[in-house]
Amino acid sequence: MPGKLFPLGGPVPEKDVVDREEFLASLQIRLSEGQSIMLAGPRRIGKTSLAYEVLRRLKKQGFYTASIDFFRLSNKRELAISLINACLENRTGVRKTFDALKDRAKTIAGMAKLTVKLEDLEFSLKFLDETNDDTLLDYALDLPEVLAKRDRKSMVVLLDEFQDASRIVDTNIYKKMRSYFQNQENVSYLFLGSKEGMMETLFSNRQEAFYRFATILPIPPISERSWADYITQKFSERNIRINAEIIKEILRKTGGHPHDTMLVCSETYYALLEAEKSDVTPGILRLGYDRALLTLAQVYDEILDELSQRFQVRHILKRIAAGSNVYDKKLNPNETKRIIDFLVSKAIIEKTGRGSYKFTEPMFQEYILREFS
Structure with a gap:
């Protein structure tokens, strides 16, 4: 049975990304060179489709990639686990490593294979279960750089609906994230947001933690x-x-x-x-x-x-x-x-x-x- 002729409801496949080749090429070059980028615009204009396509290209180029959507998160612990899972997928090949660990804990062989892949990152089921939310978030924010260094990779992290970070934690989350991100030499970030005013303020106001952290690029219209x-x-x-x-x-x-x-x-x-x-x-x-x-x-x-x-x-x-x-x-x-x-x-x-x-x-x-x- 044929799929949807005109894709709707989420990021579109590569063949349905219309007239964005030059912009995608620019994004890929900038991110691969370590530059962080901010894209803002209303929902449903194709930001996420562009972002996932550039991540796909970077992954093919040999980069580690990770993505999280703040709109789908509700608290600090969910944020931490989501980022940890997204990072570890590059090594384990499993979309939700935490859930896989819990499932495979029942079988010694299955548990052992995952544990061996993660032991140098000081990550385990016990660590997740026994660590408080603040410590877990610190680990998550540090993980992209740690993983990139250990595996001798460059990494690109997509943070979608970034303006919602303060909703699920508090306004201090931006200072905390900046304190980690600014010292990471092997990671670049792609920030997306549907609330343009808030995103502009976050990255253009000198009073904000992310002031001048990322290059702000306009999304070109489709001809x-x-x-x-x-x-x-x-x-x-x-x-x-x-x-x-x-x-x-x-x-x-x-x-x-x-x-x-x-x-x-x-x-x-x-x-x-x-x-x-x-x-x-x-x-x-x-x-x-x-x-x-x-x-x-x-x-x-x-x-x-x-x-x-x-x-x-x-x-x-x-x-x-x-x-x-x-x-x-x-x-x-x-x-x-x-x-x-x-x-x-x-x-x-x-x-x-x-x-x-x-x-x-x-x-x-x-x-x-x-x-x-």
Whole structure:
């Protein structure tokens, strides 16, 4: 049975990374030379796909790699175990070495094989069970450099949703991490974050622990030509015809947003299968788009709930979506300015001219227009 034609829901395979070759090559060179990098941008724009692809290339090049996602962690001990497991996988070949140790403790032979691989790192099941959270975290933060030195390797560590580290520990975690990372000669770090304002502050504010620790790189947009080539090729794999005007309409509706474009194409594909057609028509595209927008409704509702903690945010969003002047008599101009700055900082809108703004995600704009009409 064929897999998903347009991958969704996680990092995409290498063949579905669209138009990022130069950027990936730059990331690979910088990280391999020991430079740490920070990438920030809203969720669903492809940061993680890019990060995993560059880790794959570095691993093929002979590097040790590790990755953890702070969004999935809830406390200090989980952070420590997650980082330890990610590091040790390079030596054991087991995704969760800690769990494997517990499972194999029942069989002497299975336990012995893992123990021999880890004995020089002073790591064991007893160590994990009997060590307090603070000591375990210290061990975890030191492990990338220790492992790299012992095995004569260079290592790259991916820290996804890095701004959430303070949520699962406390704000002092950044000082602790910096104290370890800055002395590691064989490890470089790739920091990702979906909250651009927080990430910019963490790496650009001289009061913050990670000030100037990593190079901040903008993620380049995908060109319309590259999207057109990719979409045409993907549909042709299923003997489906799609013309240039339909592709332009897809990109107009999605703005080339990576996740949204994939989603609209995917829903259009399934609509074609149901209709037993092999040509993408305007009618089929409309159906696919509406289905995609319905799929995104929960995501957009959550974004609106978060944004609406600020007074009158929905009012301003509605006016921008409708193309109206954001300033009106119902709201104090200073309050309007604060809301606009807030929305810009959240990467919901971007300035296009004096008093003029647009949504960074056109499908979110369409959702607001339909929801508040």
